[in-house]
Amino acid sequence: MSNITLEEIGQRAKSAEAVLRVLPASRKNKALQTAADYLMANMKMILEANSADVDEAKENNMPPALVDRLLLTEARIAQMAEGLRQIAELEDPIGEVLSMKQRPNGLLIGQKRVPLGVIGIIYESRPNVTADAFGLCFKAGNVVILRGGKDAVHSNYAITRTLQDALLKCELPQDAISLITDTSHETAEKFMRLNDYVDVLIPRGGAGLIRTVVERATVPVIETGTGNCHIYVDESADLDMAVEIIFNAKTQRIGVCNACESLVVHEHIKDKLLPRLLQKLKEKHVEVRGDEASRSVCSDILSATEEDWGTEYLDYILSVKTVSDIDEAIAHINKYNTGHSEAIITKDYGNSQKFLDGIDAAAVYVNASTRFTDGFEFGFGGEIGISTQKLHARGPMGLKELTSTKYIIYGNGQVRP
Amino acid sequence: MSNITLEEIGQRAKSAEAVLRVLPASRKNKALQTAADYLMANMKMILEANSADVDEAKENNMPPALVDRLLLTEARIAQMAEGLRQIAELEDPIGEVLSMKQRPNGLLIGQKRVPLGVIGIIYESRPNVTADAFGLCFKAGNVVILRGGKDAVHSNYAITRTLQDALLKCELPQDAISLITDTSHETAEKFMRLNDYVDVLIPRGGAGLIRTVVERATVPVIETGTGNCHIYVDESADLDMAVEIIFNAKTQRIGVCNACESLVVHEHIKDKLLPRLLQKLKEKHVEVRGDEASRSVCSDILSATEEDWGTEYLDYILSVKTVSDIDEAIAHINKYNTGHSEAIITKDYGNSQKFLDGIDAAAVYVNASTRFTDGFEFGFGGEIGISTQKLHARGPMGLKELTSTKYIIYGNGQVRP
Numbered sequence: 155m156s157n158i159t160l161e162e163i164g165q166r167a168k169s170a171e172a173v174l175r176v177l178p179a180s181r182k183n184k185a186l187q188t189a190a191d192y193l194m195a196n197m198k199m200i201l202e203a204n205s206a207d208v209d210e211a212k213e214n215n216m217p218p219a220l221v222d223r224l225l226l227t228e229a230r231i232a233q234m235a236e237g238l239r240q241i242a243e244l245e246d247p248i249g250e251v252l253s254m255k256q257r258p259n260g261l262l263i264g265q266k267r268v269p270l271g272v273i274g275i276i277y278e279s280r281p282n283v284t285a286d287a288f289g290l291c292f293k294a295g296n297v298v299i300l301r302g303g304k305d306a307v308h309s310n311y312a313i314t315r316t317l318q319d320a321l322l323k324c325e326l327p328q329d330a331i332s333l334i335t336d337t338s339h340e341t342a343e344k345f346m347r348l349n350d351y352v353d354v355l356i357p358r359g360g361a362g363l364i365r366t367v368v369e370r371a372t373v374p375v376i377e378t379g380t381g382n383c384h385i386y387v388d389e390s391a392d393l394d395m396a397v398e399i400i401f402n403a404k405t406q407r408i409g410v411c412n413a414c415e416s417l418v419v420h421e422h423i424k425d426k427l428l429p430r431l432l433q434k435l436k437e438k439h440v441e442v443r444g445d446e447a448s449r450s451v452c453s454d455i456l457s458a459t460e461e462d463w464g465t466e467y468l469d470y471i472l473s474v475k476t477v478s479d480i481d482e483a484i485a486h487i488n489k490y491n492t493g494h495s496e497a498i499i500t501k502d503y504g505n506s507q508k509f510l511d512g513i514d515a516a517a518v519y520v521n522a523s524t525r526f527t528d529g530f531e532f533g534f535g536g537e538i539g540i541s542t543q544k545l546h547a548r549g550p551m552g553l554k555e556l557t558s559t560k561y562i563i564y565g566n567g568q569v570r571p
Numbered sequence: 572m573s574n575i576t577l578e579e580i581g582q583r584a585k586s587a588e589a590v591l592r593v594l595p596a597s598r599k600n601k602a603l604q605t606a607a608d609y610l611m612a613n614m615k616m617i618l619e620a621n622s623a624d625v626d627e628a629k630e631n632n633m634p635p636a637l638v639d640r641l642l643l644t645e646a647r648i649a650q651m652a653e654g655l656r657q658i659a660e661l662e663d664p665i666g667e668v669l670s671m672k673q674r675p676n677g678l679l680i681g682q683k684r685v686p687l688g689v690i691g692i693i694y695e696s697r698p699n700v701t702a703d704a705f706g707l708c709f710k711a712g713n714v715v716i717l718r719g720g721k722d723a724v725h726s727n728y729a730i731t732r733t734l735q736d737a738l739l740k741c742e743l744p745q746d747a748i749s750l751i752t753d754t755s756h757e758t759a760e761k762f763m764r765l766n767d768y769v770d771v772l773i774p775r776g777g778a779g780l781i782r783t784v785v786e787r788a789t790v791p792v793i794e795t796g797t798g799n800c801h802i803y804v805d806e807s808a809d810l811d812m813a814v815e816i817i818f819n820a821k822t823q824r825i826g827v828c829n830a831c832e833s834l835v836v837h838e839h840i841k842d843k844l845l846p847r848l849l850q851k852l853k854e855k856h857v858e859v860r861g862d863e864a865s866r867s868v869c870s871d872i873l874s875a876t877e878e879d880w881g882t883e884y885l886d887y888i889l890s891v892k893t894v895s896d897i898d899e900a901i902a903h904i905n906k907y908n909t910g911h912s913e914a915i916i917t918k919d920y921g922n923s924q925k926f927l928d929g930i931d932a933a934a935v936y937v938n939a940s941t942r943f944t945d946g947f948e949f950g951f952g953g954e955i956g957i958s959t960q961k962l963h964a965r966g967p968m969g970l971k972e973l974t975s976t977k978y979i980i981y982g983n984g985q986v987r988p
Contacts, residue, residue: 172931353961517980521984531987545963565940
C-alpha cells in the first residue's frame, strides 16, 4: 500500500472529477461491466487478502457476528460483481434537464442534473461497501474516496486495486476510486475537513461513527441514521391487517433501521388487538414492554420506562404506548422518532391524511409495513444509505440523490439594466 | 430583551414547527400581509430602535458605508413590508407531490414537498434581513431562529417583536420567529451546534462569517459563497456583444457576488477585443491587470500576478488571462472560480455546449451577463442567498430551496416477504 498523502489523494480525485463530469453513460456502463469481470477474475487474490483480515480479527478476539460481516466468500464476491452489473443497467441520472423556462428578457434558464463531484465514504467493516459505493457513485459521475475500517483494510485494498485496474483497462482515470489505507484517527479527522477536494461525506455504519462524523466534519455530511420506527393502530383499523403488519415490521429482520420498535395503540381497541398480537408475537418470542393501560389488558406485558420510548432495540423487543386519539399518537411519535419510517393502520380517510401530513419522518406509511423503506423496494435499483436528515436527500438515497444541479443559461447578448 | 436560553428558544421553535408544518397557504399569506401592516404601523418604534443602533455605531467610529447598511428609513421599512406582501403572492411550494408511482406489490409511493423545519440564519448588520428571511422561511412553512449582528440588535429586536405581534394577531405561534439577542460569540457557537432543534443553518454575510460557520457548525450548513466570476471570450465571439456584456458584468454593480472579476480571452482575438474593451471600461475607470500576452496588446494593462486569478475584487478592477483554446479556458476557470457564475461569449455551437458541460459552477451562461444570477432575475420572486455548494441547493435559493421532501406511501396491507 502506497504512502500517498491525503492532499495528493484529493488532488488526484479532482483531476478525475473533470473526466467523469462529462463521461457518457455508455463508457460508464462499460467500465462497470469490466469492473464486475475483474472482480470475478481476481477472486482468489481478494479472498487471500480477506483471509489476512479475518485471521487478524480472530486473533484479536473479534465477536463471531462481526467476523461474519468481514468475511468474503466466492458467493459474496459474485454478489458484488452482480451488483455492479445491475448498476450498469440503471438509467444514468446525469444530464437530465429538470426544467427550462424562458424569462421575459429572452434568457432561457434551465436546471440540469450534474454529478456531486467528489464523494467521501467513511464506513466500518463490510468490504462489500467498497464495490457497492463505488458503483453507485461512479454511475452518477462521481469520484469516490473511501475510508474503510481498519479491520478490513487488506480486503478493501484488494477490491480497490481490482476496480482501479478495470478503470485503466477502459482508459479511465484510476483515481475515480481511491482508498485511504492509513486508518489512523488523525487521518480520518483530516479527511473530514478536506473541503478543498471533497464535496460531501457519507458515513455508513453505527450510531457512534455517524455522530463522530457529524461532530467533526467541516465537509458537508449526509447523515444516514438510526430508525426508531412506530406503528400506530387507529381505532378503525382492520385488526387482522394490523397484526400481520406489526408482526412483519417487528420480526421479518430485526437488526435493520426500518424494523418497527414501538407500537402506539388507540385505547378503544387495545382490548381486542393486544391479546391477538401477543399471541402472534410469541411465535418469535418477542418481549413486549408497555405502559399501564396496555399492561391492564395483558399480564404478559412488562413495564416500560421513559427510556423505552426512545430506544431502537434492533432485537426481539417491542414497546407499547396507549393513546386516547390520533393527535396524541402523532405528538408521541414526533417526540420519540428518529425521522425514519412511521406507519398508521386505519380504515379512516381523515386520519390517514392527518397522519401523512402530521408525522415528521422520511417515510410515512398507511396500511403497510415499515420494512419497505429501502432503495430496492422503492424502485431505485440500489441505495447508498437512508438519509434521516432533511437537507439534500431524505429517505433511501439512490442515483439521483448522488447528484447536484447547475443552471444553464442560453442568451443572445442580454445585459442587466 | 428577555433572558431566554438557547435551549428554550429551540424547544419553542420545535413546538411552532408542528403548527407550521400543516398550515394552509391562505393562513400563511394572511399572516404575511398582517406582518407587512404591522411593520408600517410600528414604523416610529422601529426607527427609534434603529437610531439607538446607529448612534452607537457612530460613537464606535463605524465606517460610513457600514453605517449606511445599518440605517433604516421610512422608505426602507416600507420596502421590507412590500417584500412580505410580494412573498404572500408567491405560490406555496409545500404539498406538491413531485412524483407518485405504483410498485409491483401495489404500494403507491409518492414524494411530497414539506418544510425543512427550523432554519437558523446567522447574519451581519443589515436589519432588513430580519424581515426578508422570516418572510421566505415562513412562506415555505419553516420556523426561523435569527442571530443578527451585535450592531443591529435593537433594530432586529424591534422588527422581530413586530412580526411576532402580527403572528399572535393571526392566532399563530409567535415562536415561528425568534431572535437570539445575546450576541456573544459563545452563544453563536452554541447555536451552530444546536442539532436537536435546528435543521439547517444559512450564514448570510462576508467570507469570514461563512468560513467560521462552516468550520464550527455541526448543524448542516448551506454555504452562500463568494463569486470569482469569469467571462470567456471565444475566438468566434461577436465582439460588440462581448464588450457590452463584459462592461455590464463588471460595472453595473461592483460590490456583488455575480459581478465579473476576470476576463479569459482567446489569443486569436485579443488584438481586436482588448483595445475596444479598454476604451469602453475607461468610462468607469476600470483598472485592468493582465498576463504578458494581453499586455503586449495594450500598454494600459497592468501586470497581473498569480494572486489576481483567485481574487474577488468587488471593485473597479478586472484581470485578463489569455488562452490558446477553449480547453485551456475551461481548465483555468475551473481552477480559480468559486463555483458561482461563469459565461462564454461565442458564435460556435460546439464550444457553447462544451463550456456548459465542462464548467463546474452554479450558473453557466452563453452570451449573457453573469449579473443575472439572482432569485428575482431567475423568476423565483425572491431569494435567501446564492448557494455555491453542491449539496441540497445550488445557485439562487428561492422558496423551493427552503423545503425538504418526505415519502408518503399508500398501502392496503402490504408486508415484506
